[in-house]
Amino acid sequence: MKARVTVTLKSGVLDPQGKAIEGALRSLGIKGVASVRQGKVFDIELDGGDPAKAEAVLKQAADKLLANTVIENYKVDVLG
Amino acid sequence: MKARVTVTLKSGVLDPQGKAIEGALRSLGIKGVASVRQGKVFDIELDGGDPAKAEAVLKQAADKLLANTVIENYKVDVLG
Amino acid sequence: MKAAVLVFPGINRERDMARTLRLVSGRAPAMVWHTEGELPAGTDLVVIPGGFSYGDYLRCGAIAARSPVMDAVRRHAAAGGLTLGVCNGFQILCESGLLPGVLMRNQNLRFICREVYLRVERSDTPFTRGYNAGQVIRVPVAHGEGNYIADSETIARLEGEGRVLFRYCAPDGMIDPNWNHNGAINAIAGILNERGNVLGMMPHPENHVEASIGPTDGRGLFAGLVEALARAA
């Protein structure tokens, strides 16, 4: 089974990378980008076929490791 | 307008990060994870309201900066 | 001083740290592998050195922070034991919750290795008793993610409780954005935990201790620790 965990910065947390990317896009002459925030995705292959169980495992993985919940939010999508 | 660019490693390209995360999940006792591949997301605010134009701008941004197309694929989602 | 230096896969400044501890205290530290469940008996100082534990993959220090040996460090710290995290060690302490906040990418997104100036904010801690309050010391940094960030409440607490021990500054001690190479909030270079026994800092005092190699401003930190531990004993 496949799943994706998406980790994004909480709003209000400064994102130097996103800021730098904004600047870089501007200097590349790419117009119309107001702001950029960078996050991470984890594409995960799981053993077994129970989506509910998969979701539980991934929540645990995200809480314990994949996200730093002090500054990050996460979202789990089991894709089946 | 909001959009998301998701950048993932091409299949076959070594992902040292994913490998390290797999190992860490295992040693945390989280079971059932067969493999992890790490990617990036960029949450982008755009000026203007034309989705087609937004998509074109973001493709350009991804090609030129956000993705390293030698080893990465990307996907643009204009969320409106 | 009975120091223990933790070794995680990918840590790479453990030799620098061990040499410095040996030079300053006259005693070689124990090197403790990340899978250990206990620290050597009698350990009075735990040091988490710099490097790239687990390649700094995922987030700096994230994977190391969840190693078995960190439970032993938590117990050591909870019992009041002195704990020092330098660079990756600081990142690991933040990720493990022993210190608040996060170290983000440097403002310019580049790894930076250079000498910086630090203002020592207090001298009444075991880590800084070798310095005077307000003293400016010169030590190197070598990191890509040293940009300290925490929510405003946490920052207010850190400042209010005098828990910021080191700040990046100009050579004359003034706080100046031009001398804050990584963009850390309030130019924070090192912080204490609430109890005052856990210090995390980005710069590498251990690389400035030998006159034949360069400046020796880092020595005060280790000499101070030796003294503090001798007094406590």
Place this chain on the structure above:
Amino acid sequence: MIPNTPPITPELIAEHGLKPDEYQRILDLIGREPTLTELGIFSAMWNEHCSYKSSKVHLRTLPTKAPWVIQGPGENAGVIDIGDGLACVFKMESHNHPSYIEPYQGAATGVGGILRDVFTMGARPIACLNALSFGAPSHPKTRHLVSGVVAGVGGYGNSFGVPTVGGSVRFHTRYDGNNLVNAMAVGICKKDEIFYAAASGVGMPIVYLGSKTGRDGIHGASMASAEFGEDSEAKRPTVQVGDPFSEKLLLEACLEIMAKDCVIAIQDMGAAGLTCSAVEMGAKGDLGVTLDLDKVPCREERMSAYEMMLSESQERMLMVLKPEKEEEAEAIFRKWGLDFAVVGETTPSLRFVVKHQGEVMADLPIKELGDQAPEYHRPFTDSAKPAVIDAASVEPPHGTIEALEMLLASPDLCSKRWVWEQYDHIILGNTVQRPGGDAAVVRVQDGPKGLAMTADVTPRYCEADPFEGGKQAVAECWRNLTAVGATPLAITDNLNFGNPERPEIMGQFVGAVRGIAEACKALDFPVVSGNVSLYNETNGKAILPTPTIGGVGLIDDFTKSATLAFKCEGEAILLIGGNPSWLGQSMYLREVCGREDGAPPPVDLALEKRNGDCVRALIADGAVSAVHDISDGGLLVAIAEMAMASGIGAVLLEGVAPAHGFWFGEDQARYVVTVPAAQADAVIARVTAAGVPVSRLGTTGGDALSLVGERPVRVSALRERFEGWLPAYMAGGV
């Protein structure tokens, strides 16, 4: 999966980079049509990168011996004796094409590869250097390449945990389509604990160690030897990704099992991975090798024998183990979380046999794969000697100080701080002299010995006169080591040139190698390792000939090494080696007059040695307080660098006419030193007695540089220009 016995068409042969006569040679050797796997193996073994087929006959002319040389070229790295039972292991290697295609990963894996070469021999790496050549700053790709390459070099070395202590960076339009990334690594081991590649003993287990095999860089080695065309974008998927974390584990694991005496032979998997490493181990030990590919740890599914044999996945090693130590070795590797698999054994047959899924995919004569590689005496034409330019005929500057300011803010002469600050240059706590001086100095263990190291070449000289340019590269390297007080011991060379099938390029190569050989002989400075990178051209436009020379020298007491910064006010500044006047091919000519022409400064090796030996003796006796050699930009640039490094100015006496020849001439074998005023006469007398020309240049002091008849310029203003150019350029502001 690809079938192993497809029809071997001329197209398939050409795709493998083999010429028709080379294919015929294969047929003659094995007496039948090769399988696909065999064709891949031949193409990997016989391409330029692995076989040195165009360069070998010339490389043999390089001097490689000296009493202190333990291992010359032919192993993973060269080894020299540095006393106290210690040996220094070092080598330089290019990763040019990969770094152009994917700058970060290309540069990173270049560093990873050279580090592996050093620790494969049992040495713990103590320092890295890098020599980088980029296209013109105005070229649209340059900034991106600089940014990626520097981040990649740093990214790998910083994480691996070795200080990057020196190097060089240059810009020239001739590198527009082919930037150069030459990485050097230096390590230390005990003299009697060096490990080699030659297998010994029949029936010994061959063990695969490190990371898993993927489809990375398949045809990477062939790619690295194919001239670029417009379609280079299409070759992208062969780029490898580096994993410095795994390499650090590999280092620790290898050194641990070497210390436990488990290893008979060891070879890293670099270019052409499993193929090259297995063949070399067998052939060097006069043994056959049988590999069972079913045992190879793979990262990807359904990999064919062809792919496994040609994969260039990084962070892998091949080892012949003492059979009784297999378990112990495996436990060590497991502890470090690395793959460990017995994938074959040595045989008495002198055959290289590759099995996969019960089938023999390749069965080739092992010695011939290496020994019978084609060897070419390619035709070459000598470069025409350009005319010598008389300094008096060269346009003088509007003002000497203005010219100095222009030079200090030029891309090649400006400070490279923006680069080396991205490299951890202090880790391990032994960096005595950091980047910014003539050579880096690294303490050996706890001292008092120190090793000095530097990487140098002046490509514009090589272009104008390959022979003199080759000599100059070695001489400058030797001089930089001397200037910090070290005794130069040996070099590694990295010869970057264009397409050797063109006689004028081959002429550059041959000329440069002759020059290097002559200089090495005269300076007692043998070549112990090296690397050749040819076909550095795009659409028929070649790079400047760039034979990078990496040198290592020894200082008995590192605390006595000399630095270039002025030490205090009121000291006498002396010029050792005679008055400069040579403006041909100088930076002055290029940056101020906009001309790149003339003959380069000739190198008189006897003078070089005499002057250098004199300076080294002065340093050893503590007679001089600051030392700097004169190189790019000439005398005034050298003095300005000494001032900027200290913040102390100088008042200079009038130069010898023509003034621009004196201040900006790039004559060789010259040094600037400072001495306490009271000792100046004694030092002058001593130098004169050694037969070396010496004269007074002026006195240190103040915060400005003052020349007779010119407005004084503040050192801080010079520093702003010197430090300003590169950061401004990289910020996009130039």
